[in-house]
Amino acid sequence: MIKVLRLGHRKARDARITTHVCLAARAFGASEVIISGEQDDKLIENVNDVTERWGGPFKVSYQKDWKKILKEWKGEIIHLTMYGIPIQDIIKKIKESKNEKLIIVGGPRVPGEIFKIADFNVAVTNQPHSEVSALAVFLHMFFEGKELEKEFENPKIRIIPSKEGKKIVDGGVKDDKAS
Amino acid sequence: MIKVLRLGHRKARDARITTHVCLAARAFGASEVIISGEQDDKLIENVNDVTERWGGPFKVSYQKDWKKILKEWKGEIIHLTMYGIPIQDIIKKIKESKNEKLIIVGGPRVPGEIFKIADFNVAVTNQPHSEVSALAVFLHMFFEGKELEKEFENPKIRIIPSKEGKKIVDGGVKDDKAS
Numbered sequence: 001m002i003k004v005l006r007l008g009h010r011k012a013r014d015a016r017i018t019t020h021v022c023l024a025a026r027a028f029g030a031s032e033v034i035i036s037g038e039q040d041d042k043l044i045e046n047v048n049d050v051t052e053r054w055g056g057p058f059k060v061s062y063q064k065d066w067k068k069i070l071k072e073w074k075g076e077i078i079h080l081t082m083y084g085i086p087i088q089d090i091i092k093k094i095k096e097s098k099n100e101k102l103i104i105v106g107g108p109r110v111p112g113e114i115f116k117i118a119d120f121n122v123a124v125t126n127q128p129h130s131e132v133s134a135l136a137v138f139l140h141m142f143f144e145g146k147e148l149e150k151e152f153e154n155p156k157i158r159i160i161p162s163k164e165g166k167k168i169v170d171g172g173v174k175d176d177k178a179s
Numbered sequence: 180m181i182k183v184l185r186l187g188h189r190k191a192r193d194a195r196i197t198t199h200v201c202l203a204a205r206a207f208g209a210s211e212v213i214i215s216g217e218q219d220d221k222l223i224e225n226v227n228d229v230t231e232r233w234g235g236p237f238k239v240s241y242q243k244d245w246k247k248i249l250k251e252w253k254g255e256i257i258h259l260t261m262y263g264i265p266i267q268d269i270i271k272k273i274k275e276s277k278n279e280k281l282i283i284v285g286g287p288r289v290p291g292e293i294f295k296i297a298d299f300n301v302a303v304t305n306q307p308h309s310e311v312s313a314l315a316v317f318l319h320m321f322f323e324g325k326e327l328e329k330e331f332e333n334p335k336i337r338i339i340p341s342k343e344g345k346k347i348v349d350g351g352v353k354d355d356k357a358s
Binding site: 020023026082126127135150161163165 | 192195196199202203205206207229233261262263264265266267268294295297300302303304305306307308309311312314315316319320324326327328329331337338340341342343344345346347
C-alpha cells in the first residue's frame with residue numbers, strides 16, 4: 001500500500017500540478033494522496049469526481065499538520081527529491097520491506113527536516129523536472145509495470161483501447177456490491 | 180532521437196504544465212520540444228535557462244503550424260492519448276524501427292485528425308492523469324531505464340546524489356570545446 005503526501009500546496013499557483021499529482025498517483029497505483037499546505041476543497045472535489053467516474057478505490061484528503069502524519073507513520077517514508085540517491089540504485093532496497101510506504105512529494109521549498117525524517121531520499125534523475133513525472137516513474141518502477149494492468153472498481157465509464165479513435169463505454173466492471 | 184510536439188499550449192493556463200512537459204522531456208532523454216498553440220516566449224526562455232544551467236543538448240522552440248511539422252516528419256509519429264493502445268502492448272513494436280520519433284502530447288481537445296495521422300496512438304494507462312507523467316513514463320519505457328544514467332553536457336551546476344541533504348557543485352563535466 002502506497003500513500004502520497006503532497007507538501008506545500010498553494011491553492012492559486014499549484015491547483016493543476018497538484019491535481020496532476022493526484023491523478024498520476026491514482027493511475028499508477030497509489031491508494032491515497034494527502035494534501036498539505038493550503039486547503040483546497042475544489043481540488044479534492046475534482047479528484048474525487050475523477051475517482052467517481054473512472055473507478056476506485058482512491059482517497060484524497062487535506063491535512064494541515066504534516067508533521068503529525070510523519071510522526072504517526074508506521075512504514076517507510078520515501079522523499080522524492082532531485083538531491084537524493086538515484087532511484088535505480090535504491091529501488092530494490094526500498095522494495096525489500098513489505099511495510100506501507102509514504103511517498104513525499106514537495107516543491108522547491110521542502111523543509112530541510114524532511115531530508116532527515118525520510119528513510120529514503122530518492123532522485124528520479126538528479127535533474128529538474130516535475131513532481132508529477134517523478135511520482136509516476138517512481139510508482140512505475142516500484143510496481144514494475146504491473147500498475148499498467150490495474151483495473152479500477154466500479155467505474156461509470158471506461159476506455160476500450162483503440163488504434164485510432166476514442167471509444168468510451170459505460171462501466172462494464174460488474175459491481176457485485178451494488179447488485 | 181526523440182522529439183516532442185506539445186499541442187494546444189495556452190499561455191495563461193498551461194504555462195506550468197507545459198514547462199513540466201519540457202523539463203520531463205529533457206530529463207528523460209528527448210532531444211527537443213516543439214510547442215504549438217499560443218506563442219510563449221517566457222516559457223521558452225525559462226526552459227532554455229534550465230538547459231543553460233543544468234546542461235544540454237536540449238532544444239525548445241515554438242511552431243504555430245503543427246500540420247507542417249507532421250507533414251514533413253520522416254520518422255514515426257506517436258500520439259500519447261488515454262484512448263490508445265496500452266503502452267505495454269505496443270512499445271516493443273515502436274522500438275523496432277530506428278527512425279526518429281515524434282511524440283505528440285496534447286490536452287483534452289486534440290484535433291481528431293491527429294489520431295489518424297499518428298502511426299501509433301499509445302495509452303500510458305487508459306486512465307486520466309497528466310501529459311507530464313504520460314511522457315515521462317513513455318520515455319522511461321522507451322529508453323528502458325538507460326535515460327536515468329544520462330549525463331548532460333556542459334552543466335554549470337550539478338547534483339552530487341546524497342542520502343540526506345542537498346549537494347550542488349559547479350559544472351564538473353569537462354567542456355573540451357570551451358578549453
